[in-house]
Amino acid sequence: MTADPVAEKSGFLCMYMSNHPDTLVSYVRYWGKVTEHVVSAKMTAIDTKGMNLTYQTKGGATKEVRVAFDPPLSGYEEVKPRLMSMKADAEEELGMVPAPQITSFRFNPRMLHTAVLLAALIYTTYAPSPDSPYYSPFYAPANTLRTIIPSWMLTFSWSLVVVLHGLESFYTLYLCKKHRTGFIVGAQYWLATLALGFPVFTDMRRQVQDARIESIMKGK
Template sequence: MADPVAAKSGFLCMYMSNHPDTLVSYVTYFGKVQGHVTTAKMESIDTKGMTLSYQTKAGPSSKKTVVVSFDPPLLGYEEVKPRLLAMKADADEQLGTVKAPQITSFRLPTAVLQTLIPFGFFIYTMISPEDDPSPVWTLGRFLRSAVGGDKTMYGICAFIGITHSLEALYGAYLSRKHRMPFSVTVAYLSAILMVGFPVTLDLRRRIQQARIDSIMKGQ
């Protein structure tokens, strides 16, 4: 099957020639080229990556090429623009040419509902008393016995606590990097400690979209 991105490589290379600073950022950050890159050009692109030529301060004789791979590979032509924008945002931020976008509000993703339901069952199972014959706790006692008893339940608790704590530390890093107000920081850290991954993933998506929006405004 023909590569859908390679089929439009010529057009994409011509289009990217209007964004030389972006290509320089790709070469410097993703190509891991040392020294001052003065110019860069996209020679070809396909679903697996792009080949870029570049020159440094040494002059025309310094012209070289570097291959920047896409991780993961592109699934189709429609993914080219968002991937290149995301890569430019990452490169510029890491190289210090732009500030990290500020996050000024808290958002609780709807995906937390998918986590809260099983978490609620876990809490119910954890607190189900062994010596209470009430049918309210029958399912809880059965579930606790099915997973291996109290020892397993405590192990699960410890795993959740450690995982969410590590995610909260990462959230604190993102909070500082993206200059969140104190109230927003508290809200995110509290949500991450309680819910974990869905909140962290949504925050990362918000940050990435803010980076892309910043680039689009600058174009």
């Protein structure tokens, strides 16, 4: 059986994290979902699947909670970035630090993938038929495709785009408000999500996470 690379370094990691008591308390409260008044916490073990934490309540009771990693760590090199990411999420959600502000729209090449698929859908749907005065050989592939696919497929595809992108745009608005983008940047993210969907807000979340990590590193 293959040894757990993180569990092998558990003693060292627990000793290192003992220098960050506030972070351990935030893990217990947020990731451990402990609602009691936690006054102190200690990491007692860690492996690729999660970490064990003991904590003391205001009443003096000592308890233990297991925090699972989702997804599990693939190796020891993932420990630091994962713990830092979890620290940022926990402290922000608990109100210990303000949410990072996003002040610019960031284009990600992955948005082009969705743009190409959307352009193909528009081309196939609206290409003039051979009996149209606007027809040209350029539209022949679209007309051929329309004769091959079921008649309901284009309608279903457009319905899926409208519903999913619409719902995703509401989530983007929530992120824009939370991270104080301002009207112009917020409008850019919202309109981009309406058109291109999840690649936009997933990259925005990645930008937020980068800002969180940068803030933590500056505070070291």
